Amino acid sequence: TSNEAPSSGSGANVAAAAGDNATPGAPVTIGFSAPAADHGWIAAIANNAKAQAEQYPDVTFAPVNPTNDVAQQIAAVETLINQKVDALVILPNDGSQLTSLGRRAMDADIPVINLDRVFDSPLAYRTWIGGDNYGMGVSAGTYIGERLRAANVTNPVIGEVAGIDNLPLTQERSRGFSDALASYGFAVGPRQAADFTAQGGQRVTANLLQAAPKLDALWNHDDDQGIGVLAAVNQAGRTEFFMVGGAGSANAMRDIQADNTVLKATVTYSPTMASSAIALARLVAQNRGMGDLVEKEVPTSITLASATITRDNVADYLPLGFES
Amino acid sequence: MNDQSPTSQARAPEAPEARPPARPEPSRLVRVLFEGGVGRNMGLVAVLVLLAVVGVVTAPRTFPTVSNLLTVLTSASIIGVLTVGVTFVIIGGGIDLSVGKVMALASVWATTVATQSFGALVMIFCALAVGVGAGLVNGVLIAYGRIVPFIATLAMLISAQGLAELISGRRSQIVTDPVIAAIASTRILGIPLLVYLFAVVIAVGWVVLNRTTFGRRTFAIGGNAEAARLAGVDVRRHTVLLYVVSGLCCGIAAIMIASLTTTGSSTHGTLYELDAIAAVIIGGTLLTGGRGTLVGSILGVLVFTVITNLFVLNNLAIEVQNIAKGAIIVVAVLIQARARRSSTT
Amino acid sequence: MNDQSPTSQARAPEAPEARPPARPEPSRLVRVLFEGGVGRNMGLVAVLVLLAVVGVVTAPRTFPTVSNLLTVLTSASIIGVLTVGVTFVIIGGGIDLSVGKVMALASVWATTVATQSFGALVMIFCALAVGVGAGLVNGVLIAYGRIVPFIATLAMLISAQGLAELISGRRSQIVTDPVIAAIASTRILGIPLLVYLFAVVIAVGWVVLNRTTFGRRTFAIGGNAEAARLAGVDVRRHTVLLYVVSGLCCGIAAIMIASLTTTGSSTHGTLYELDAIAAVIIGGTLLTGGRGTLVGSILGVLVFTVITNLFVLNNLAIEVQNIAKGAIIVVAVLIQARARRSSTT
Amino acid sequence: MRGIVKTFPGVRALDGVDLDVAAGEVHCLLGQNGAGKSTLIKVLAGAHRPDAGAITWAGAPVAFGSPHAADAAGIATIHQELDLVPGLSVAENVVLGHEPARLGFTRPRDAEKTARRLLARLGHPEIPPRRELGELSAAGQQIVGMARALARDARLIVMDEPSAVLDPEEVRNLFRVIRELTADGVAVVYISHRLEEIREIGDRVTVLKDGRTVARNLPARTTPTADVIRLMTGRALEYVFPPSTGPAGEVVLEVDGLGRAGEFADVAFTVRAGEVVGLAGLVGSGRSEILETIYGARRADTGGVRVRGRALPRGSVPAAVRAGLGLCPEERKTQALLLDEPVMRNVSLASLRRFARGGFLGGEAELADAGVVTAQLDVRPADPRRPARTLSGGNQQKVVLARWLLHGCTVLLLDEPTRGVDVGARSEIYALVRRLAGEGVAVVLVSSEVPEVLGLADRVLVVREGRIVHAGPAAELDEHRVLDLVMEGADMTADGLAGAGS
């Protein structure tokens, strides 16, 4: 949150270039396009990308107008292609809808680093780096399953506050969640979709708590909307269940550390991937490989792991948390 | 000012004062309520009853509980407060598309670190001032700049959104002030403070609209602005005031939402303007102005909120919710129109 | 412009029929263009020129290029087609909030696996049919169900959204048909096919609005529905047709967006209705109906698109963009109003 | 038409009306405001469906389900409320509903040709067919409305108060056209509150009262006026102007060098307490503009206005109202009334402050006082809670007067106060104006009816093309002299108006 005292250098996470890759190469321009930030996670993506690019003296960072409209994102990236940048980092509003655009860039010999939401065709990107939505659901489900089993709860009522239901990522998270719970013999009870905003989280949760007079556990997909979810839980005075967050905001981590709310854990989906994407784009544009790998090329696909943060390990992760 | 008291004229000798209003007077309370809009909104009341029946049947254990009722009222309170302001503007012949984002801007401005450091009172003042200021700009652009309300308030929507993002750095600003944070969790006699606030805003709005010269002039301007002007009403100043009222409601709603979500954020209130306008129109206010009731608008808000609540309690998927919601709106309006037609004949 | 004020005749009782229309006839083309709206929209043209100057100054290497111009026109084309339909509806005294989501629904319906298996023609037919069908429902609800247009089309918006989500399973459906996929990438004489399509829709819309009985009656209904009824116009049938026209435009736009994004999706067109309505109103069409020009609406769309393009080329942060956009809209409307006032006096 | 019944919510507008119209005649329909004349012709035009009754057209029973059906049968109607579209051109209005078209494509040139021909026939070849209708004055629009009716080659043309916004010259033109039509065997139903017009143009008269036919097929030229008035109002009424009430007091209103570019210039006059000053002039001469500028509704470019010696700020209606001015504007419906609001609220609109305590309304005083003034003016129906929309034209006019009666003013500006008002109400309004003057109110009266100006005013100002060309006591003028002044000495006393007046 911007009203917290500034900590850890504007909260952006950057990787220092190490080894051979630290030496400046040919100057390159990296175009960057992402959805408009109406959300802490997306804001962190943009911030991380920018901060990472500033690490490199040989990189010119060319971000375009973030937008939540597919047609506008297409127009914006087209201006980058027209400008003949050396590499593109694209977090599309919708992977399918921008696939043809990725193809066009690749056909114009501009390597595309596809960030998070994946294009439909491997021909549309050089490298994909992103989080593991299914794995995130699995992590959350596993934590809840373990904890409930340890407490010997039978037939638990497990609630789920999803993000925007239209997004494939939401559907994957939910699938992972229910698959993981199924392995414990549990099922998802009341499930409602919010919209990644605190206000949506509050509204949906206030009603959902009415639908479930007694809950055992609650998974909320997103720590930004989680602020509202937690507010609704507190306003209803409900304490009989525990809650798991998602994404890994610094705010959620502080709540976990303080251990004075129902929030007991969160599963990460880290916006640090944007920093890595810029680093990858630089390497690809300069025809370099990744330092620690034997291969001379950057791999075509990198999937981040979803870690489970609890009170026990929160101190390790707090520096990576993004401000909502 | 002038020597002829008009009432003395009016009681001039040849006046046939032997003609009292002959219709039997209904009890005063009944009359006040009917005149105030309940009478014209029997259709909406019927729709609410219908929805309640559906709720009792489909979710017998969760729907008809006091705590669920209070949840519905709390959910309705924020958009309800905005709707009160929008009702004024629409009855006065205008429209306000900016309410959702002005509320967001006010919530952000009131929750910056700097503002919060001065404590709750300053935060409240700040939210109200931002709302009133935005309303003032809207009103002046419309009344004196002669920009059509749709465009002026759309521009305000966009600008307020941008300003809110700029100030907040596109992040949720967490409310640390305990007083503001407590508003949403305080209950008096078991009823949340937000519900009281909502009730007070409705009551004040109702009195102003129906029992003051300001309200009367609002109807007059919406009904026929030229006639109002030629009757000596300062139409432009009044128009400015209407948007200020709407802005003030945004300020109040900003405090409420900041407390309810424990954040100030530029994402608050997205599309609230459409919901508020829809509630006003479902409530029977003419989009062209001059006619409408506050009670109708509030019933409209409640219809929307109860629909959402029913869906959540029944754990319906969002796409089914949407399809059904569209159909329910149409049916509600048809019932309402039919009820009104039959009540006037 | 003409020397005879309509009342001057009253002072010339003698020799009435000896006075032929003295006004010199301007060239036919000039007249057609002026009558068609350019004359009334000099203000908007001025705004566009101003924006172009800003573009040339701030982005001299990227803004004034053919490829950038074509990018602007392509971006404008989809919302532009919707705006044509909305212009008809608003001139006819209604409003259509559903265009964005009806387009989304049509794009989804046209790109299901089943539909795609029949090939491009069936897909196009399907998109148009869905658009027309939704328009028909809107029109019937409004004309015969007597539901106010704001509510009827809002309900359609919500339902279409839900239906699109249901059909698509909330996923983007990929266009596999090569013909449809090719529409957006085809260029003729270096100009994208989408831009031609846009031009054709504008041209047809202009002719229908200004040169057919349908178009002239649209003005009549929006200007004075009762007068139109008394003149023997079937107002209700005409109203239905207006919404069908708007729906048809949604169908065309659906094909265009499906091709441009190579997907059909329920997320297409979110909030396009507000942009379309704003463009129509900036273009000088009265929200109350009866007056307006198609050319103005298109200029309005272009103003919006060029603003966005300028922001992108200059790489402005989104929050600054929004604040500036609101201000630019206000200034554009003020310039336009001033230009029109001075041209009529 | 036989036994036509039509009820509206709460009102039985027509309660068994009969009407016979023969080919080639001018059949006049008379009745007080609210008698049901307009409703009857709306039934005839297919705009309303009657609840009961039969219509026989050319020997066969018919039922017009829509305006289109009546139109197809050969009935054209000029409705009382202008049934025109302001946003369309003159030509498009003339042909609306029957646009010359090929395959749906309009043929604007044909439409313009038609419009030009018809406007010429009505004596107005100079109205440009391409001009947007909304830019024309009310009189110009009325003429377009008539052209519209003529465009249909109808066998029956119904005219509902066509002369209300016309000046004498225009009325003369209208009558010439009516005579041409009847000579061709077209039947005309003519509605007007000006009895002298009936006498001039009418053949037979049918009188309505409270939704019933009280007299049928009276000979228009020979029935004594007093009989007609008695039939309409149910009482004997002397259609005369009340006498002036004696010498005027001190000067209350001073208008000095007032002007607005393009509208009027150098307007200067004074009005004393208790004096009625009439402004005579042609439609379009700028009288309304002068009144509105005095009132502050338009901002003066030059000159000023003083009330009791205190200068009014330019362009401020609230200041004018505070200083004691009141205006009854020319267009009741668009400029004066809140049609959907109850009569009571229309009446109290200018006086809200009086009924408010600290801004709060709510006493019964408002209803009671509004009831008293409306009763005083005999507004019918008497219930002040009825929406203004449901009142007839004359009663709506009384409501506007009641507004200023309730407020009380030092200077009352009246713009065409009797337009569309029946004889009964007219004499009541005359009496009221006189009474107010007697109580010391200064009155400025604009009227297109010369006898009204002469009969009611103490002093007459003649306005021509935005300038006062004559000022003098009413007693020194007669109708012909005023018309001469108004028309710049054009020779027009000879024929058309010979039968008018009395």
Ligand SMILES: Nc1ncnc2c1ncn2[C@@H]1O[C@H](COP(=O)(O)OP(=O)(O)OP(=O)(O)O)[C@@H](O)[C@H]1O
């Ligand atoms: N649409 C309506 N709804 C309700 N009442 C109506 C309506 N139209 C007319 N009336 C009522 O019907 C009666 C007859 O009205 P109508 O307009 O026919 O009178 P009129 O004879 O034409 O009067 P005027 O001379 O003032 O034009 C009046 O009492 C009027 O209030």
Ligand SMILES: Nc1ncnc2c1ncn2[C@@H]1O[C@H](COP(=O)(O)OP(=O)(O)OP(=O)(O)O)[C@@H](O)[C@H]1O
């Ligand atoms: N709608 C209009 N547009 C432009 N000019 C107008 C319009 N109406 C009136 N005018 C001009 O204003 C002047 C006065 O017109 P107006 O008809 O109001 O005069 P008036 O003397 O009040 O006539 P009336 O007898 O109708 O009251 C004329 O010069 C006329 O050309």
Ligand SMILES: [Mg+2]
């Ligand atoms: Mg009438």
Ligand SMILES: [Mg+2]
């Ligand atoms: Mg006038």
